[in-house]
Amino acid sequence: MKKNSVNIFLILLVLPLLFFSSCSMEKKLAKSFVNKMPEINIQLFTPQSLYKYNHKGEKIPGFDSLTEAQQDSALYTNSRYIRYIDDSIYLDKYINSLIDELRALGFKVYLDNSTDSFLRQKPQSYVLNLAQVQLDEYLYPLEDEEPYSDSIYYRVFYLNALDASSWFELNKLNAAKPVKTVLYSSFTSTDGFKGRFYVDPFTMNPQYKYNIDSLTVKDAYDLAGFLGKKHASYLYDFFLNQYILYHLPEDVEMEDYYHFNRFRHTVSPTEDDRFEILDNK
Secondary structure, three states: OOHHHHHHHHHHHHHHHHHHHHHHHHHHHHHHHHHOOOOOEEEEEOOOOOEEEEOOHHHOOOHHHOOHHHHHHHHHHOOOOHHHOOHHHHHHHHHHHHHHHHHHOOOEEEOOHHHHHHHOOOOOEEEEEEEEEEEEEEEEEEEEEEEEOOEEEEEEEEEEEEEEEEEEEEEEOOOOOOOEEEEEEEEEEEOEEEEEEEEOOOOOOEEEEEEEEOOOHHHHHHHHHHHHHHHHHHHHHHHHHHHHHHHOOOOOOOOOEEEEEOOOOEEEEEOOOOOEEEEEO
16 A cells, blocks of 8 residues: 555544544533533523514505505504514513523523622623514415426415514623623424325326414414523523533634533534524624
8 A cells, every 4th residue: 555545544544533532522521511510690681672573565455655654554553463462471471481491500590780799799790681582473485396297286385474583692790801792593483384285086186285273472472481491591502612612622623512401411412403693792
């Protein structure tokens, strides 16, 4: 075997070992954080109002000919969910769920502004500002297709959908170099849908059979409670991954982002189930 071939073989042999070593190190650090989570104090600031928008202008006759003010009024009046969702009920469900889950995960959560001087004496204290909570109502296009004979058959449905979005601003107290981290998450809930093509046994023509389970206002409130728990989990994961990143050797790059499941007490890599970091400066 030529020398160059030997070198290439050794590189190909070593690279997977380095990768698995890095992953093993990350997972070990993740478990270390979970087993002995440092005391993290959170001072939480919450919004007074819920931003709500309806984007179903295409369902309103003559919508494009209306003034901007008339469009806003028409969108609100013709909304299926937005005008019926009470800001206080939605935010209470969301924020109470968020606080309960943060505490269940081990965070110490404070809501009183008078605790500011107290928290400044703690090394791991953060201000978490829930800057904005928003609901967007719109129509979600769903397409299905099936090849039959020499043709392809299509069906398009427009499902009712709600996007629930949240923006958080995270600041560390007593930081030598203050850094504001903006965290974002959006979750979509739609009508439930089940459908399929089938061949009519009498005509031998393709037909479509479907069932829609309509989204309700109650589902929107249930979504608020679900997202409170989800975002508390995302915040835990943010601190978990910051811990891993901080403790990895300088010459080792982080390969995965880890999620902690407190019910199973396990850590595992995740790609999409996490906060999006919009700013960190």
